[in-house]
Amino acid sequence: MTLINEKKVTLETEIRNFLTSTANNFDTLKYLYNTTPENFVASQTPIYYSGPYWDNEEIVAIMKAVLSGQWITSGESVHKFEEQFSKQFNIKHSVMVNSGSSANLVMVGAVKKYLEWQDNDEIILSVVGFPTTLAPILQHNLKPVFIDIELNSLNFDLELIEEKITNKTKAIFLSPVLGNPPNMDRLLTICEKYNLQLLLDNCDSLGSTWQGQYLNEYAIASSCSFYPAHHISTGEGGMVSSNVKEIVSIVRSLAYWGRDCYCVGAANLLPCGTCGNRFDRWLPDYDGIVDHKYIFTNIGYNLKPLDLQGAIGLVQLKKFAEIDRKRRYSKQRLQTILEQYVEGIRVPNELPKAETCWFGTPIICPDRESKRSLVEYFEQNKIQTRNYFAGNILLQPAYKHLEQAANYPNANIVLDRVFFIGAAPHYHEKIFDYVEKLLIAK
Ligand SMILES: Cc1ncc(COP(=O)(O)O)c(C=O)c1O
Known part of the structure; x- marks a missing residue:
């Protein structure tokens, strides 16, 4: 035991020595991503979103x-990381996968199986968003039913949901726009009235709350992304969380080749497995002894993350409170500057019961030309901008066969008039001053 501990201390010390001795290389990493005030040169240092x-x-x-x-x-x-993540976000069970898209894929598959949804059952979602919120609905033979957005928050218009509910509707799939939730009281009332489940794509809204509770606490299952743009990052990575143990068991199975064995981490090395019965008569149609590790109860994928991604996640969780605070601050500072110096634009606010952990700072321009010129001005001056993802997703080649984009008039303004800049936790006063001067000069 002492030996092992000594070895670990030595390894960690050696790593730290290595990092110190190559400090210049790691300064480069800091320069790239953290944009420290010391390194920041106005007009030269890129301001990543x-x-x-x-x-x-x-x-x-x-x-x-x-x-x-x-x-x-x-x-x-x-x-x-799975255990710590669950604890930190007040949810009972979580399974880590290799991306947020994978999380959505196995989450939808698991909830469909658990609740015995049938092919062509209907799932309601916004017509504007990220493609891999929608794709898993199609990949699991369910039918997406689209809702147009409202122009305050850019979330789906809650007043348009009820008219789309049929006897095949099973769930509403919420993906809050850049982290900002719609009126959750109203949404939950609709779910209750029609006996619908709430699914949450929480990839952009980790840490956002409604009445002091995390959004994932309101959903039967939620997904999350750890791609570098997101609130915490493991390089690539994702998570599915739920209070329903069976859903998370199916999620794990789907992500782990479809297998029945549920050994996790070190339990994989137990001679008799977590079930205590690793070698048994597992196959109903075969009378011999079989290893539980090779029993397949689902048609699965391999979406497992690397262990080093879990190790990064554990460090990131410790920083979450700081990241959360800084993201809110960055959005607030940028919003104040934008509203003061750019005529005609609007930056959405959170509702009184929400506390939004912003993914970015959304900007709604008065028309196509003002968006074009503002995006061009930001980009030319080293401030990264992004589209609000796919815009009306029915304009995209992969999805246009589903329905007429023209049925969703508000969604059609997104590509014309909406974009976002960052609300990143590494922004600092020199950046805010630079943006302010830039906008005064425009
Ligand atoms: C709302 C939303 N869902 C899903 C994803 C997909 O996550 P990933 O890139 O980890 O696959 C993203 C990615 O940015 C997203 O913004």
Whole structure:
């Protein structure tokens, strides 16, 4: 035991020494992503819309995970991250996967199986959003039913939902726009009235609350992304969370080849498995002994993350409160500047019961030309901008066969008039001053 501990201390010390001795390289990493005030040169340093909020602690975690040689693929760090994530966001169970898109894919598949939804059952969602909120509905033979957006928050218009509900409607799939929730009281009332489930794509809204509760607490299941633009990042990565143990078990099975075995982390090494019955008569149509690790109860995928991603996640969770506070602050500062100096634009606000952990700072322009010129001005001056994702998704080649985009007039203004800049946690006063001067000069 002492020996192992000594070895771990030595490894960590060696990693830290290595990082210190190559400090210049790691300054570059900081420069790229953290844009520290010391490194910031107005008009030259790019202001990324987001990026991993990492420092040497994440690098130490990655190197320790790899160099300890204990796990390469999902192991103890992923397992600990799943447990810590659940605890931190007040949810009972979570499974980590390799992306937010994978999380949506297995979440929809698991809830469909658990609730025995049939092919062509209907799922309601916004017509504006990210493609892999929609894609899993189609991939699991369900039918998307689209709702147009309202122009205050850009979320789907809650007043248009009821007219789209049929006896085949099973769920409403919410994906809050850049983290900002719609009126959750109204949404939950609709769900209750029509006996619908609430599914949550929480990829952009991790940490956002409604009446003091995380949004994931209101949903039967929620997904999350750890791509670098998101609130916490593990490089790539995602999570599915639910209070329903069976849903999360199906999620794990779907992400792990469809297997029945539910050993996680170190339990994978138990001779008799977590079930205590690893070698048994598992197959009803075969009378021999079979290893539970090779029993397949679902038609699955392999969407497992690497253990080093779990190790990064554990470090990131410790920073979440700081990230949350800084994202809210960045959005507020940029909103004040934008509203003061750019005529005619609007930046959506949160509703009184919401506290939004902003993914970005949305900007609604008065017309197509003002968006074009503002985007061009920002980009030319090193401030990254982004579209609000796909815009009306029915304009996109992959989805245009589903329905006429013209049926959703508000959604059609998104490509014309909406874009966003960051609300990143690494922004600082020099950046805010620079943006302000830039907009005064426009
Ligand atoms: C709302 C939403 N859902 C899903 C995803 C997909 O996440 P990932 O890039 O981790 O696959 C994203 C990505 O940015 C997103 O914004």
